[in-house]
Amino acid sequence: MARCRAATGIIDVMAPDSLPQEAHILVVEDDGEMRTLIAKFLRQNGFRVTGARDGREMWEVLAGASVDLVLLDVMLPGASGLDLCRALRAKSGVPIIMVTARGEETDRVLGLELGADDYIPKPFGRAELLARVRALLRRSRGEAGEPMAGQAGERILFADWSLDTRRRELSAPDGTAVDLSGGEYDLLLAFCEHAQRVLSRDQLLDLARNRMAFNGTERSVDVMVSRLRRKLEPTDESPSIIKTVRGAGYMLVPPVKRGA
Amino acid sequence: MKQLRRLLPDTLGGRIVLVLLVGLMAFHLGSLWLHQIGTEAVLGSTREAQLAERLVAAKRAVAELPTAERDRTAHALSTASLDMHWTQAPTVQPRQASSARIDALRSRLGELVPELDVTGLRLGYGEDGVADGEASRHLLLGALPLPDGSWLNFSAALFRPPASEHATLLSTTAMAVGILLLGLLVVRLIGRPLRALSDAADRFGGPGPVVPVPEEGPREVRHAAQAFNRMQDRIDRLIADRTQALAAVSHDLRTPIARLRLRAGFVEDGEAAHAIDADLDEMEAMIDSTLAYLRGETESEPRKPADLVAMIETLCHAAADAGAAVTYAGPSQARLVCSPVTLKRAFSNLIDNAVKYGGAARVVLEDKGRDILIRIEDDGPGIPEADMQSVFEPFRRLETSRNRGTGGSGLGLTIARRAVEQHGGTLVLSNPPGGGLLASVGLPKPRN
Helix, strand or coil, rough: CCCCCCCCCCCCCCCCCCCCCCCEEEEEECCCHHHHHHHHHHHHHCCEEEEECHHHHHHHHHHCCCCCCEECCCCCCCHHHHHHHHHHHHHHHCCEEEEECCCHHHHHHHHHHHCCCCEEECCCHHHHHHHHHHHHHHHCCCCCCCCCCCCCEEEEEECEEEECCCEEEEECCCCECCCHHHHHHHHHHHHHHHHCCCCHHHHHHHHHHHCCCCCCCHHHHHEEEEEEEHHHCCCCCCCCEEECCCEEEEECCCCCEEEE | CHHHHHHHHCCHHHHHHHHHHHHHHHHHHHHHHHHHHHHHHHHHHHHHHHHHHHHHHHHHHHHHCHHHHHHHHHHHCCCCEEEEEEECCCCCCCCCCCCHHHHHHHHHHHHHCCCCCCCCCCEEECCCCCCHHHHHEEEEEEEEEEECCCEEEEEECCEEECCCCCHHHHHHHHHHEEEEHHHHHHHHHHHHHHHHHHHHHHCCCCCCCCCCCCCCCCCCHHHHHHHHHHHHHHHHHHHHHHHHHHHHHHHHCCHHHHHHHHHHHHCHHHHHHHHHHHHHHHHHHHHHHHHHHHHHHHHHCCCEEHHHHHHHHHHHHHHHCCCEEEEEECCCCEEEEEEHHHHHHHHHHHHHHHHHCCCEEEEEECCHHHEEEEEECCCCCCCCCCHHHHHHCCCCCCHHHHHCCCCCCCCHHHHHHHHHHHHCCEEECCCCCCCCCCEEEECCCCCC
């Protein structure tokens, strides 16, 4: 389910502030209607869009023009979206969003494993599509110089906790799976990418916004942090993971390691 | 064993007739044998009486005669079964050890013919010194004292001691009962494949995979098992086809829904676009739950330890963020080895139901040591007692206030209950005294 949906065609989830206009998006989708609709919708929101029916057309477009982002459907005739994703990743670092069927966990994990940067389950809402496209474009331009998460299926380790970025799963030191909401996951990932650094509420909002349609306020950052903390530090004896720095913001206390 | 099996009749009737036949024959042979023994016993006691009488007669005759003629007369009175001769000293020595058989014979002889004075009678076996047991002795030796101190010696064939009428009756009854019990046992064995068939018929349609009935036993049962397996296959295929059709339709509906979602973005009328989005949300939720329901039939998610509290809190927070009055009370963590996605869907459905029909959800978790209890309460009208079970049926929605204009697929509770039962737990609905509806989930902790 899309996290938020506006009523009109042009959705102003966030101002296209720092985004250079006319980012070129390649939509690989075999359903003609669907391709046209996605293209029309993205154009309406200020992107340049080219459609491709299958892998062959995709390679043709890529050969002839520079592409800023590829929206790749998993279910394609001929070479599947997963195969294309792997081949594409082997050749270039262009950001890829996989479009998977909702509930097909394996497609999602496999897609991220094969080098996709994000995924979006079908059917998706307009706001969700736009937010993900914008967030990925922002990240790929490396505005904050942050590393791209999800590449090559990483596991992030901190204080014996482990965050699997392929499955978006958090495991406690004893191996127990701890459920996270989408917002909590994005927030924790932002913390992990800036471990042992104090992050202001503003910075956290920005970082989380780069991940997804996180449309919050500073107050909602506080709520989200307290929810996350409740899961990371369930008892009074639990070691402190997220520290409140009075007047400044929050900090992830333990050092972060990256593993396979 | 195989050859024995080939001799066994193939049909149920044949096998029962065989059991009957074997039983009757066993009884018949047993009776004949008992009768034989009885006859022999009667014969034996007759012989003994005869022996005693002849001994008495011979004793009297020999005692009347002068000493010179006594031995000759004794020989003249002898027959094949009773050999007698006269001597001054007895040829049989008094026995050292007393023998029950000899004593019994002595007293029986005395009983049969009281004139025979048994006090001085010496008895012994003809094969003294043979180490065999007493029962195998066949020749009886005896010495009868005459009034003048000389002895009449004799040897005679021994007979089996007579059995009483009473004992014969008892053994016949015991034999009949034994044969009856054995027959019952064998008939039960014959009926076993039939019972396996009826058990399988009872199991069919319940939880768990379809198991074919072993096709064994008599021909009729084998045929019934084959027919049953074929029927089971047909039903299974039918259900699988329907399931697949439903899954395919649900799956394929996603593409037009995805198109509609994008199209709604180009609708000028903002209110209409919003309404279309809401309708699409509902359609998507229905498809999701239908697919989840169908998936649950065929797939099972792997188990791993998970924190139930984190799971429930995520759901509560999401509902609260959407504006519903949802609260959680309980410990800050509760670990359980479970299938997290399946279980999360169950709690999600229960909380959604509470919010949709009851306007609020109060979730309480308690760790009871052996199991974990989760209660979800709402402020709605509850469910009529009569419908408490039927709400769990798939695609079932109550025709009361609970479904008016609320939509839904009618699968939420079905999926929730199945998920909980997959974990060996229970999901019970009840109307608490204070009003509202209470959904109680009990999940046992796996014991190692």
